[in-house]
Amino acid sequence: AQKITQTQPGMFVQEKEAVTLDCTYDTSDQSYGLFWYKQPSSGEMIFLIYQGSYDEQNATEGRYSLNFQKARKSANLVISASQLGDSAMYFCAMREGGRDDKIIFGKGTRLHILP
Amino acid sequence: DVKVTQSSRYLVKRTGEKVFLECVQDMDHENMFWYRQDPGLGLRLIYFSYDVKMKEKGDIPEGYSVSREKKERFSLILESASTNQTSMYLCASTPAWGRAPSSTDTQYFGPGTRLTVL
Numbered sequence: 001a002q003k004i005t006q007t008q009p010g011m012f013v014q015e016k017e018a019v020t021l022d023c024t025y026d027t028s029d030q031s032y033g034l035f036w037y038k039q040p041s042s043g044e045m046i047f048l049i050y051q052g053s054y055d056e057q058n059a060t061e062g063r064y065s066l067n068f069q070k071a072r073k074s075a076n077l078v079i080s081a082s083q084l085g086d087s088a089m090y091f092c093a094m095r096e097g098g099r100d101d102k103i104i105f106g107k108g109t110r111l112h113i114l115p
Numbered sequence: 116d117v118k119v120t121q122s123s124r125y126l127v128k129r130t131g132e133k134v135f136l137e138c139v140q141d142m143d144h145e146n147m148f149w150y151r152q153d154p155g156l157g158l159r160l161i162y163f164s165y166d167v168k169m170k171e172k173g174d175i176p177e178g179y180s181v182s183r184e185k186k187e188r189f190s191l192i193l194e195s196a197s198t199n200q201t202s203m204y205l206c207a208s209t210p211a212w213g214r215a216p217s218s219t220d221t222q223y224f225g226p227g228t229r230l231t232v233l
Contacts, residue, residue, distance in 0.1 A: 031215045032216055033218070035222075037222075037224075042226070043226060043227040044227065047223075050221060091157060091158065096216070102160055102173060103222060105150075105158040
């Protein structure tokens, strides 16, 4: 079973609109961390935002915010006022708090911002 | 600024060749990772290392080996390259992880190596 599920392989959004990229996760650990990364066409992975499982507030970083719904095991990335430069691949990832020291990635969502 | 560099952006090799992919980080990070990225499959962990000379298998280690002789350098080796190893290879590093996940677990990635095996 997939631990990180990103159900939207691709999305097209008009410039200046808000965007929500979906991410659901599967873990039995109480302690875990969730990450979002952006990968432009250049290929380099860029860290966007982090949410810890015990964080009471949703994480925010500039135009990025995380809609964290723990009971539903979802951690959707919200991009406000989208820009052409937001066109990229976006990955959701998770580190669990157990002994398994690795980060698991979802398959990604390709976002296209239309002028 | 953390910098992770990879030896090549693009590499073309022939089936059966031994291939070395090098990754160097300059932030004294303990952890280093090798992933491959394929369309529709996301990033899959090949190997990681949490200290010099230490290595752990990831999800898809078959056909690969690694070497970490110095803290800043983590090498991925394809002993006998095959066409199904044509992929984008990404290296990443992080400081040592504590017991509980935290924002310092953020991975810093290199620019990637696009390997084509003919």
